[in-house]
Amino acid sequence: MKINKLENKSKRLRKKLYLGEFATFGFHANCQLDADLGGDFDTFLDDIIRFIESRNLIAGGGGSPEEMSLFLCSNQRYGSATQDDRAALQQWLERHEKVSEADVGELVDANYQA
Template structure:
């Protein structure tokens, strides 16, 4: 199916396929973690989880003590991440002493990657 042909689909089909107004957007976050040991790493990950949940987002991904990558999107069925979520995550990671080399991706379709 070509995603640029959504205008000829019924609203019901667009909803089932997460197209058009029902598209769910998210963004990727990659960064390097600088901690001394596994205990600090676990505490840092707990902090990230708390921040993500406080923004009503969900995250998938993972990494190692050096490199970490997450994809974040809204936690509701048709909810999306926003530009303010991107800015908040970037700011939070920049002021956190445990992360550096932060790259925040653009908002993309969470189902089709467009």
């Protein structure tokens, strides 16, 4: 069975497989940091977690005081991250004092990435 083909798949199956109208989208975010291992990095982590939760998103990934790589998607079961979420994170990262460089990727299917 080819996952990406929608024809001959019932609504129930599309929902189970997160296909078609049930697809969920997220995006990657990478940033370079100027933080030390102590308080600076901990403060940055607290700040970004607070921001992510305020947008009703969840994130997976990690990093170090030099760089961070995350994948973000909606906290809702069939919800998706939006272009507004991407733009807001890009602006937030560019304004944060500990971030020296930021790159926020395009929306991609969170379940079927290439």
